[in-house]
Amino acid sequence: MSRQIGRSVDPKKVSGELFTLTYGALVSQLIKDYENEDDVNKQLDKMGYNIGVRLIEDFLARSNVGRCHDFRETADVISKVGFKMFLGITPVVTNWSPAGDEFSLLLENNPLTDFVELPDGHSNLSYSNIMCGVLRGALEMVQLDVDVRFEQDQLKGDNITEIRLKFIKRLEDAVPVGED
Amino acid sequence: MADEVLFELLHYEIVSHICNSSNEEDKASSISKLEALGYRIGLSLVERLTKDNPRFKDDLDTMKFICKDFWMTLYKKQIDNLRTNHQGVYVLQDNRFKLLTLISQGKQYMDMAPRYLAMPCGLIRGALSGLGIVSVVTAEVSAMPACKFQIQIQRL
Amino acid sequence: MTIFNLYIFDRNGTCLYYTEWNRRNQSGISKEEEFKLMYGMILSIKSFCSRLSPTDLKDGFLSYRTSKYKLHFYETASGLKFILNTDINAGNMRDNIQQIYSNIYVENVIKNPECKLGQQITSELFQTKLDDYIRSLPQFATKLS
Numbered sequence: 041m042s043r044q045i046g047r048s049v050d051p052k053k054v055s056g057e058l059f060t061l062t063y064g065a066l067v068s069q070l071i072k073d074y075e076n077e078d079d080v081n082k083q084l085d086k087m088g089y090n091i092g093v094r095l096i097e098d099f100l101a102r103s104n105v106g107r108c109h110d111f112r113e114t115a116d117v118i119s120k121v122g123f124k125m126f127l128g129i130t131p132v133v134t135n136w137s138p139a140g141d142e143f144s145l146l147l148e149n150n151p152l153t154d155f156v157e158l159p160d161g162h163s164n165l166s167y168s169n170i171m172c173g174v175l176r177g178a179l180e181m182v183q184l185d186v187d188v189r190f191e192q193d194q195l196k197g198d199n200i201t202e203i204r205l206k207f208i209k210r211l212e213d214a215v216p217v218g219e220d
Numbered sequence: 221m222a223d224e225v226l227f228e229l230l231h232y233e234i235v236s237h238i239c240n241s242s243n244e245e246d247k248a249s250s251i252s253k254l255e256a257l258g259y260r261i262g263l264s265l266v267e268r269l270t271k272d273n274p275r276f277k278d279d280l281d282t283m284k285f286i287c288k289d290f291w292m293t294l295y296k297k298q299i300d301n302l303r304t305n306h307q308g309v310y311v312l313q314d315n316r317f318k319l320l321t322l323i324s325q326g327k328q329y330m331d332m333a334p335r336y337l338a339m340p341c342g343l344i345r346g347a348l349s350g351l352g353i354v355s356v357v358t359a360e361v362s363a364m365p366a367c368k369f370q371i372q373i374q375r376l
Numbered sequence: 377m378t379i380f381n382l383y384i385f386d387r388n389g390t391c392l393y394y395t396e397w398n399r400r401n402q403s404g405i406s407k408e409e410e411f412k413l414m415y416g417m418i419l420s421i422k423s424f425c426s427r428l429s430p431t432d433l434k435d436g437f438l439s440y441r442t443s444k445y446k447l448h449f450y451e452t453a454s455g456l457k458f459i460l461n462t463d464i465n466a467g468n469m470r471d472n473i474q475q476i477y478s479n480i481y482v483e484n485v486i487k488n489p490e491c492k493l494g495q496q497i498t499s500e501l502f503q504t505k506l507d508d509y510i511r512s513l514p515q516f517a518t519k520l521s
Binding site for chain 1: 387419452453454455456477478479481482486487493
Protein backbone atom coordinates (compact mmCIF):
# COMPACT_ATOMS: atom_id res chain seq x y z
CA MET A 41 0.00 0.00 0.00
CA SER A 42 1.28 3.40 -0.84
CA ARG A 43 1.79 5.76 2.03
CA GLN A 44 0.43 9.15 1.22
CA ILE A 45 2.20 12.07 2.69
CA GLY A 46 -0.13 15.01 2.66
CA ARG A 47 1.72 17.48 0.51
CA SER A 48 0.21 19.82 -2.01
CA VAL A 49 1.48 18.94 -5.44
CA ASP A 50 2.27 21.99 -7.52
CA PRO A 51 4.29 20.73 -10.44
CA LYS A 52 6.54 23.80 -10.47
CA LYS A 53 7.36 23.77 -6.77
CA VAL A 54 9.70 21.72 -4.64
CA SER A 55 9.28 21.03 -0.97
CA GLY A 56 10.59 23.84 1.17
CA GLU A 57 12.34 21.31 3.40
CA LEU A 58 14.29 19.83 0.52
CA PHE A 59 15.34 23.28 -0.59
CA THR A 60 16.36 24.48 2.86
CA LEU A 61 18.23 21.25 3.64
CA THR A 62 20.09 21.36 0.34
CA TYR A 63 21.14 24.92 0.90
CA GLY A 64 22.15 24.13 4.48
CA ALA A 65 24.30 21.23 3.28
CA LEU A 66 26.03 23.57 0.84
CA VAL A 67 26.78 26.15 3.52
CA SER A 68 28.23 23.57 5.90
CA GLN A 69 30.34 22.15 3.09
CA LEU A 70 31.74 25.61 2.37
CA ILE A 71 32.48 26.19 6.04
CA LYS A 72 34.50 22.97 5.97
CA ASP A 73 36.27 23.98 2.75
CA TYR A 74 37.28 27.50 3.70
CA GLU A 75 39.04 28.64 6.84
CA ASN A 76 37.73 32.14 6.72
CA GLU A 77 34.02 32.95 6.89
CA ASP A 78 34.48 35.99 4.68
CA ASP A 79 35.58 33.57 1.99
CA VAL A 80 32.43 31.52 2.56
CA ASN A 81 30.35 34.67 2.11
CA LYS A 82 32.22 35.52 -1.07
CA GLN A 83 31.78 32.03 -2.45
CA LEU A 84 28.04 32.07 -1.68
CA ASP A 85 27.75 35.42 -3.41
CA LYS A 86 29.60 34.09 -6.45
CA MET A 87 27.41 30.99 -6.66
CA GLY A 88 24.35 33.19 -6.30
CA TYR A 89 25.58 35.34 -9.16
CA ASN A 90 25.92 32.28 -11.40
CA ILE A 91 22.37 31.28 -10.49
CA GLY A 92 21.04 34.82 -10.96
CA VAL A 93 22.31 35.26 -14.51
CA ARG A 94 20.39 32.14 -15.55
CA LEU A 95 17.38 32.63 -13.30
CA ILE A 96 16.63 36.04 -14.84
CA GLU A 97 16.04 34.45 -18.24
CA ASP A 98 13.52 32.03 -16.78
CA PHE A 99 11.96 34.97 -14.98
CA LEU A 100 11.68 37.07 -18.15
CA ALA A 101 10.34 34.15 -20.15
CA ARG A 102 7.69 33.27 -17.58
CA SER A 103 6.64 36.64 -16.23
CA ASN A 104 6.44 38.62 -19.45
CA VAL A 105 7.76 41.61 -17.56
CA GLY A 106 9.45 44.09 -19.87
CA ARG A 107 12.07 46.69 -19.06
CA CYS A 108 11.37 48.74 -15.95
CA HIS A 109 11.17 52.52 -16.28
CA ASP A 110 12.88 53.35 -13.03
CA PHE A 111 14.46 51.83 -9.94
CA ARG A 112 11.18 52.03 -8.01
CA GLU A 113 9.47 49.87 -10.56
CA THR A 114 12.43 47.47 -10.43
CA ALA A 115 12.07 47.23 -6.64
CA ASP A 116 8.38 46.41 -6.99
CA VAL A 117 8.97 43.75 -9.62
CA ILE A 118 11.75 42.11 -7.55
CA SER A 119 9.47 41.81 -4.56
CA LYS A 120 6.04 41.15 -6.03
CA VAL A 121 7.00 39.08 -9.05
CA GLY A 122 10.52 37.74 -8.51
CA PHE A 123 10.49 36.70 -4.85
CA LYS A 124 6.90 35.61 -5.21
CA MET A 125 7.65 33.37 -8.17
CA PHE A 126 10.79 31.72 -6.85
CA LEU A 127 10.43 31.66 -3.07
CA GLY A 128 6.71 32.25 -2.54
CA ILE A 129 7.23 35.33 -0.41
CA THR A 130 6.70 39.05 -1.01
CA PRO A 131 9.24 41.13 0.89
CA VAL A 132 8.27 44.67 1.87
CA VAL A 133 10.01 47.37 -0.17
CA THR A 134 10.98 50.22 2.12
CA ASN A 135 13.64 52.61 3.48
CA TRP A 136 14.16 54.50 0.22
CA SER A 137 17.09 56.86 0.16
CA PRO A 138 16.14 60.49 -0.63
CA ALA A 139 17.76 60.18 -4.07
CA GLY A 140 15.72 57.07 -4.82
CA ASP A 141 18.80 55.02 -5.59
CA GLU A 142 18.73 52.76 -2.53
CA PHE A 143 16.04 50.68 -0.87
CA SER A 144 15.57 47.72 1.45
CA LEU A 145 13.71 44.46 1.16
CA LEU A 146 12.31 43.26 4.47
CA LEU A 147 11.83 39.52 4.84
CA GLU A 148 9.71 38.31 7.70
CA ASN A 149 10.31 34.70 6.82
CA ASN A 150 13.45 33.72 5.04
CA PRO A 151 12.84 30.30 3.44
CA LEU A 152 16.59 29.60 3.39
CA THR A 153 16.75 29.70 7.16
CA ASP A 154 13.63 27.74 8.14
CA PHE A 155 14.61 25.53 11.09
CA VAL A 156 18.22 26.69 10.85
CA GLU A 157 20.05 27.76 13.97
CA LEU A 158 23.45 29.29 13.72
CA PRO A 159 25.79 27.82 16.32
CA ASP A 160 27.94 30.29 18.29
CA GLY A 161 31.17 31.41 16.72
CA HIS A 162 29.83 32.23 13.28
CA SER A 163 29.45 35.96 13.70
CA ASN A 164 31.06 36.74 10.34
CA LEU A 165 29.01 34.27 8.36
CA SER A 166 26.28 35.77 6.21
CA TYR A 167 24.30 32.55 5.96
CA SER A 168 21.89 33.61 3.22
CA ASN A 169 24.49 35.52 1.23
CA ILE A 170 23.62 33.56 -1.89
CA MET A 171 20.54 35.81 -2.22
CA CYS A 172 22.72 38.87 -2.68
CA GLY A 173 24.54 37.13 -5.52
CA VAL A 174 21.31 36.02 -7.17
CA LEU A 175 19.92 39.56 -7.11
CA ARG A 176 23.21 41.06 -8.31
CA GLY A 177 23.53 38.58 -11.18
CA ALA A 178 19.92 38.86 -12.27
CA LEU A 179 19.96 42.66 -12.23
CA GLU A 180 23.25 42.82 -14.10
CA MET A 181 21.63 40.93 -16.96
CA VAL A 182 19.01 43.65 -17.27
CA GLN A 183 21.73 46.29 -17.39
CA LEU A 184 21.60 47.31 -13.74
CA ASP A 185 24.79 47.39 -11.72
CA VAL A 186 23.55 47.09 -8.15
CA ASP A 187 25.29 46.59 -4.82
CA VAL A 188 23.44 44.08 -2.63
CA ARG A 189 24.12 43.20 1.01
CA PHE A 190 22.47 42.05 4.22
CA GLU A 191 21.77 44.85 6.63
CA GLN A 192 19.97 42.80 9.30
CA ASP A 193 19.52 39.08 9.75
CA GLN A 194 17.08 37.23 12.02
CA LEU A 195 19.62 34.41 12.26
CA LYS A 196 21.87 36.82 14.11
CA GLY A 197 19.17 37.92 16.50
CA ASP A 198 17.82 40.90 14.55
CA ASN A 199 14.04 41.37 14.52
CA ILE A 200 13.81 41.23 10.79
CA THR A 201 15.91 40.24 7.80
CA GLU A 202 16.82 43.23 5.66
CA ILE A 203 18.53 43.21 2.27
CA ARG A 204 19.84 46.57 1.06
CA LEU A 205 20.09 47.31 -2.66
CA LYS A 206 22.03 50.28 -3.97
CA PHE A 207 21.90 51.34 -7.61
CA ILE A 208 25.38 52.04 -8.97
CA LYS A 209 25.01 52.53 -12.69
CA ARG A 210 23.23 51.47 -15.84
CA LEU A 211 25.28 49.12 -18.01
CA GLU A 212 25.34 49.74 -21.75
CA ASP A 213 25.12 47.26 -24.59
CA ALA A 214 28.50 46.28 -25.95
CA VAL A 215 29.34 48.02 -29.20
CA PRO A 216 31.71 46.08 -31.43
CA VAL A 217 35.05 47.64 -32.25
CA GLY A 218 34.91 49.92 -35.25
CA GLU A 219 31.28 50.87 -34.68
CA ASP A 220 30.02 54.25 -33.68
CA MET B 221 7.80 26.04 -1.18
CA ALA B 222 10.51 27.04 -3.59
CA ASP B 223 10.39 27.10 -7.33
CA GLU B 224 11.89 24.06 -8.99
CA VAL B 225 13.98 26.12 -11.41
CA LEU B 226 15.70 27.78 -8.49
CA PHE B 227 16.25 24.38 -6.92
CA GLU B 228 17.69 22.85 -10.09
CA LEU B 229 20.01 25.80 -10.61
CA LEU B 230 21.15 25.46 -7.00
CA HIS B 231 21.86 21.78 -7.50
CA TYR B 232 23.81 22.45 -10.71
CA GLU B 233 25.76 25.25 -9.09
CA ILE B 234 26.74 22.97 -6.19
CA VAL B 235 27.88 20.36 -8.69
CA SER B 236 29.91 22.84 -10.69
CA HIS B 237 31.44 24.39 -7.57
CA ILE B 238 32.56 21.06 -6.14
CA CYS B 239 33.75 19.64 -9.45
CA ASN B 240 35.60 22.77 -10.54
CA SER B 241 37.27 23.56 -7.26
CA SER B 242 39.15 20.26 -7.22
CA ASN B 243 42.01 19.23 -9.51
CA GLU B 244 41.62 17.05 -12.54
CA GLU B 245 42.96 13.94 -10.79
CA ASP B 246 40.57 14.66 -7.97
CA LYS B 247 37.51 13.68 -9.97
CA ALA B 248 36.76 10.72 -7.74
CA SER B 249 36.99 12.84 -4.63
CA SER B 250 34.58 15.48 -5.93
CA ILE B 251 32.11 12.74 -6.81
CA SER B 252 32.35 11.31 -3.31
CA LYS B 253 32.04 14.81 -1.83
CA LEU B 254 28.80 15.31 -3.77
CA GLU B 255 27.60 11.90 -2.68
CA ALA B 256 28.30 12.73 0.97
CA LEU B 257 26.43 16.00 0.60
CA GLY B 258 23.45 14.13 -0.81
CA TYR B 259 23.70 11.62 2.04
CA ARG B 260 23.33 14.33 4.68
CA ILE B 261 20.37 15.87 2.88
CA GLY B 262 18.70 12.47 2.40
CA LEU B 263 19.13 11.59 6.05
CA SER B 264 17.51 14.77 7.37
CA LEU B 265 14.84 14.82 4.71
CA VAL B 266 13.63 11.28 5.36
CA GLU B 267 13.34 12.02 9.06
CA ARG B 268 10.96 14.84 8.28
CA LEU B 269 9.04 12.89 5.68
CA THR B 270 8.42 9.85 7.84
CA LYS B 271 7.88 11.38 11.23
CA ASP B 272 4.16 10.58 11.18
CA ASN B 273 4.50 7.26 9.40
CA PRO B 274 4.55 3.85 11.00
CA ARG B 275 7.68 1.74 10.49
CA PHE B 276 8.03 -0.07 7.21
CA LYS B 277 7.40 -3.79 7.42
CA ASP B 278 10.39 -4.95 5.38
CA ASP B 279 13.09 -3.88 2.92
CA LEU B 280 10.76 -4.10 -0.06
CA ASP B 281 8.24 -1.88 1.67
CA THR B 282 10.99 0.65 2.34
CA MET B 283 12.10 0.52 -1.30
CA LYS B 284 8.55 1.22 -2.41
CA PHE B 285 8.56 4.28 -0.23
CA ILE B 286 11.81 5.44 -1.89
CA CYS B 287 10.36 4.83 -5.36
CA LYS B 288 7.12 6.64 -4.66
CA ASP B 289 6.96 9.26 -1.95
CA PHE B 290 10.64 10.00 -1.63
CA TRP B 291 11.20 10.28 -5.37
CA MET B 292 8.05 12.36 -5.69
CA THR B 293 9.35 14.81 -3.11
CA LEU B 294 12.70 15.04 -4.86
CA TYR B 295 11.81 14.91 -8.53
CA LYS B 296 8.03 15.21 -8.88
CA LYS B 297 7.65 11.76 -10.34
CA GLN B 298 7.87 8.16 -9.29
CA ILE B 299 10.53 5.64 -10.21
CA ASP B 300 9.31 3.81 -13.33
CA ASN B 301 10.52 0.35 -12.50
CA LEU B 302 11.71 -1.49 -9.40
CA ARG B 303 13.44 -4.85 -9.60
CA THR B 304 15.14 -7.02 -7.03
CA ASN B 305 17.09 -10.28 -6.95
CA HIS B 306 15.64 -10.95 -3.48
CA GLN B 307 19.19 -11.06 -2.13
CA GLY B 308 19.56 -7.48 -1.16
CA VAL B 309 20.02 -5.91 -4.58
CA TYR B 310 17.42 -3.45 -5.86
CA VAL B 311 17.45 -1.68 -9.20
CA LEU B 312 15.42 1.51 -9.54
CA GLN B 313 14.89 2.69 -13.07
CA ASP B 314 13.84 6.22 -13.93
CA ASN B 315 13.11 6.56 -17.64
CA ARG B 316 13.25 10.33 -17.58
CA PHE B 317 15.46 11.34 -14.72
CA LYS B 318 14.67 14.96 -13.93
CA LEU B 319 18.23 16.25 -13.66
CA LEU B 320 19.22 14.71 -16.97
CA THR B 321 16.22 15.55 -19.16
CA LEU B 322 17.40 19.05 -19.95
CA ILE B 323 21.02 18.10 -20.44
CA SER B 324 20.75 15.57 -23.20
CA GLN B 325 18.50 13.06 -24.86
CA GLY B 326 21.13 10.73 -26.16
CA LYS B 327 24.86 10.29 -25.88
CA GLN B 328 25.96 13.93 -25.87
CA TYR B 329 27.54 15.08 -22.56
CA MET B 330 27.57 11.43 -21.43
CA ASP B 331 30.90 11.83 -19.63
CA MET B 332 29.30 14.52 -17.47
CA ALA B 333 26.43 12.33 -16.26
CA PRO B 334 28.23 10.99 -13.12
CA ARG B 335 28.45 14.53 -11.74
CA TYR B 336 24.72 14.93 -11.77
CA LEU B 337 24.03 11.48 -10.35
CA ALA B 338 26.35 11.61 -7.34
CA MET B 339 24.07 13.69 -5.15
CA PRO B 340 20.96 11.64 -6.01
CA CYS B 341 22.86 8.44 -5.09
CA GLY B 342 23.77 10.03 -1.77
CA LEU B 343 20.17 11.13 -1.24
CA ILE B 344 18.97 7.53 -1.61
CA ARG B 345 21.71 6.14 0.63
CA GLY B 346 21.00 8.82 3.25
CA ALA B 347 17.27 8.17 3.22
CA LEU B 348 17.77 4.41 3.55
CA SER B 349 20.22 4.92 6.35
CA GLY B 350 17.65 7.05 8.14
CA LEU B 351 15.24 4.14 7.79
CA GLY B 352 17.74 1.69 9.25
CA ILE B 353 19.17 0.21 6.07
CA VAL B 354 22.89 0.41 5.35
CA SER B 355 23.57 0.30 1.62
CA VAL B 356 25.81 1.14 -1.29
CA VAL B 357 24.14 3.07 -4.10
CA THR B 358 25.51 3.45 -7.61
CA ALA B 359 24.05 4.88 -10.80
CA GLU B 360 24.29 3.82 -14.40
CA VAL B 361 23.30 5.59 -17.61
CA SER B 362 23.31 4.18 -21.10
CA ALA B 363 21.37 6.92 -22.85
CA MET B 364 20.18 10.07 -21.18
CA PRO B 365 17.75 10.91 -19.72
CA ALA B 366 17.10 7.31 -18.57
CA CYS B 367 19.00 6.19 -15.53
CA LYS B 368 19.32 3.18 -13.22
CA PHE B 369 20.14 3.32 -9.54
CA GLN B 370 21.45 0.12 -8.01
CA ILE B 371 21.08 -0.34 -4.29
CA GLN B 372 23.07 -3.05 -2.55
CA ILE B 373 21.97 -3.64 1.00
CA GLN B 374 24.85 -4.28 3.38
CA ARG B 375 24.05 -6.86 6.01
CA LEU B 376 25.82 -6.15 9.23
CA MET C 377 6.39 30.79 -47.78
CA THR C 378 9.55 29.84 -46.05
CA ILE C 379 12.10 30.56 -43.39
CA PHE C 380 15.70 31.23 -44.33
CA ASN C 381 17.88 31.55 -41.28
CA LEU C 382 18.22 32.48 -37.62
CA TYR C 383 20.88 34.33 -35.65
CA ILE C 384 21.04 34.52 -31.84
CA PHE C 385 23.37 37.12 -30.33
CA ASP C 386 24.05 37.75 -26.67
CA ARG C 387 24.38 41.28 -25.36
CA ASN C 388 28.13 41.25 -25.88
CA GLY C 389 27.64 40.70 -29.59
CA THR C 390 28.75 37.07 -29.53
CA CYS C 391 26.83 34.99 -32.02
CA LEU C 392 25.59 32.16 -29.80
CA TYR C 393 23.89 30.30 -32.57
CA TYR C 394 23.35 30.44 -36.30
CA THR C 395 21.41 28.06 -38.48
CA GLU C 396 19.80 28.13 -41.90
CA TRP C 397 17.08 26.25 -43.73
CA ASN C 398 16.24 27.43 -47.23
CA ARG C 399 18.93 29.99 -47.76
CA ARG C 400 20.16 29.47 -51.29
CA ASN C 401 22.52 32.41 -51.72
CA GLN C 402 25.41 33.00 -49.37
CA SER C 403 26.78 36.42 -48.59
CA GLY C 404 30.20 35.63 -50.00
CA ILE C 405 32.00 36.59 -46.81
CA SER C 406 33.04 34.43 -43.88
CA LYS C 407 30.43 33.61 -41.28
CA GLU C 408 32.36 35.53 -38.63
CA GLU C 409 32.36 38.59 -40.87
CA GLU C 410 28.66 38.17 -41.59
CA PHE C 411 27.82 37.89 -37.86
CA LYS C 412 29.78 41.04 -37.14
CA LEU C 413 28.03 42.96 -39.89
CA MET C 414 24.64 41.70 -38.84
CA TYR C 415 25.19 42.64 -35.20
CA GLY C 416 26.54 46.05 -36.16
CA MET C 417 23.65 46.73 -38.49
CA ILE C 418 21.10 45.77 -35.82
CA LEU C 419 22.71 48.10 -33.28
CA SER C 420 22.71 50.94 -35.81
CA ILE C 421 19.10 50.40 -36.87
CA LYS C 422 18.02 50.21 -33.24
CA SER C 423 19.67 53.44 -32.30
CA PHE C 424 18.53 55.20 -35.49
CA CYS C 425 14.92 54.07 -34.96
CA SER C 426 14.76 55.38 -31.44
CA ARG C 427 16.43 58.64 -32.46
CA LEU C 428 13.90 59.28 -35.22
CA SER C 429 10.87 58.26 -33.23
CA PRO C 430 8.39 61.13 -32.74
CA THR C 431 7.15 59.64 -29.46
CA ASP C 432 8.61 57.24 -26.91
CA LEU C 433 9.29 53.90 -28.51
CA LYS C 434 7.95 50.86 -26.79
CA ASP C 435 9.39 47.89 -28.62
CA GLY C 436 11.63 49.79 -31.00
CA PHE C 437 12.83 48.17 -34.20
CA LEU C 438 10.74 45.11 -35.14
CA SER C 439 11.38 44.20 -38.78
CA TYR C 440 12.33 45.38 -42.24
CA ARG C 441 11.37 44.10 -45.65
CA THR C 442 13.07 43.96 -49.02
CA SER C 443 11.61 42.61 -52.23
CA LYS C 444 13.02 39.17 -51.43
CA TYR C 445 13.09 38.68 -47.70
CA LYS C 446 11.86 40.02 -44.39
CA LEU C 447 14.06 40.38 -41.31
CA HIS C 448 12.36 39.96 -37.92
CA PHE C 449 14.04 41.21 -34.80
CA TYR C 450 13.28 40.40 -31.16
CA GLU C 451 15.27 41.49 -28.15
CA THR C 452 14.78 40.32 -24.56
CA ALA C 453 15.20 42.59 -21.54
CA SER C 454 18.44 40.72 -20.90
CA GLY C 455 19.80 41.87 -24.25
CA LEU C 456 19.55 38.62 -26.17
CA LYS C 457 18.90 39.34 -29.82
CA PHE C 458 17.03 37.00 -32.12
CA ILE C 459 17.07 37.66 -35.86
CA LEU C 460 14.90 35.55 -38.12
CA ASN C 461 14.81 35.95 -41.88
CA THR C 462 11.76 34.75 -43.78
CA ASP C 463 10.27 35.34 -47.18
CA ILE C 464 8.17 38.48 -47.54
CA ASN C 465 4.78 36.84 -46.96
CA ALA C 466 5.54 35.46 -43.52
CA GLY C 467 3.58 38.06 -41.56
CA ASN C 468 4.35 38.86 -37.92
CA MET C 469 6.78 36.35 -36.38
CA ARG C 470 7.12 38.02 -32.98
CA ASP C 471 5.14 35.41 -31.06
CA ASN C 472 7.11 32.66 -32.73
CA ILE C 473 10.44 34.17 -31.79
CA GLN C 474 9.17 34.65 -28.26
CA GLN C 475 8.35 30.92 -28.23
CA ILE C 476 11.88 30.13 -29.38
CA TYR C 477 13.22 32.22 -26.52
CA SER C 478 11.02 30.96 -23.70
CA ASN C 479 10.38 27.37 -24.68
CA ILE C 480 13.56 26.44 -26.50
CA TYR C 481 16.38 28.74 -25.45
CA VAL C 482 15.47 29.07 -21.76
CA GLU C 483 14.48 25.42 -21.41
CA ASN C 484 17.41 23.88 -23.26
CA VAL C 485 20.27 26.32 -22.87
CA ILE C 486 19.66 28.29 -19.67
CA LYS C 487 18.56 25.20 -17.75
CA ASN C 488 21.29 22.98 -19.15
CA PRO C 489 24.37 23.31 -16.95
CA GLU C 490 26.53 21.93 -19.77
CA CYS C 491 25.69 24.98 -21.89
CA LYS C 492 28.05 27.69 -20.74
CA LEU C 493 26.61 31.18 -21.04
CA GLY C 494 28.22 33.53 -23.53
CA GLN C 495 29.57 30.65 -25.59
CA GLN C 496 28.37 29.11 -28.82
CA ILE C 497 25.52 26.70 -28.26
CA THR C 498 26.55 23.15 -29.07
CA SER C 499 23.72 21.25 -27.40
CA GLU C 500 22.19 18.77 -29.82
CA LEU C 501 18.99 18.80 -27.82
CA PHE C 502 18.63 22.54 -28.40
CA GLN C 503 19.36 22.15 -32.11
CA THR C 504 16.82 19.38 -32.53
CA LYS C 505 14.10 21.22 -30.62
CA LEU C 506 14.67 24.39 -32.60
CA ASP C 507 14.73 22.62 -35.93
CA ASP C 508 11.54 20.68 -35.13
CA TYR C 509 9.81 23.87 -34.09
CA ILE C 510 10.76 25.87 -37.18
CA ARG C 511 9.83 23.02 -39.53
CA SER C 512 6.45 22.69 -37.81
CA LEU C 513 5.51 26.31 -38.51
CA PRO C 514 2.98 27.05 -41.27
CA GLN C 515 5.38 29.76 -42.48
CA PHE C 516 7.90 27.04 -43.24
CA ALA C 517 5.51 24.80 -45.13
CA THR C 518 5.85 25.66 -48.80
CA LYS C 519 9.29 25.85 -50.22
CA LEU C 520 10.29 28.42 -52.80
CA SER C 521 9.66 27.10 -56.26
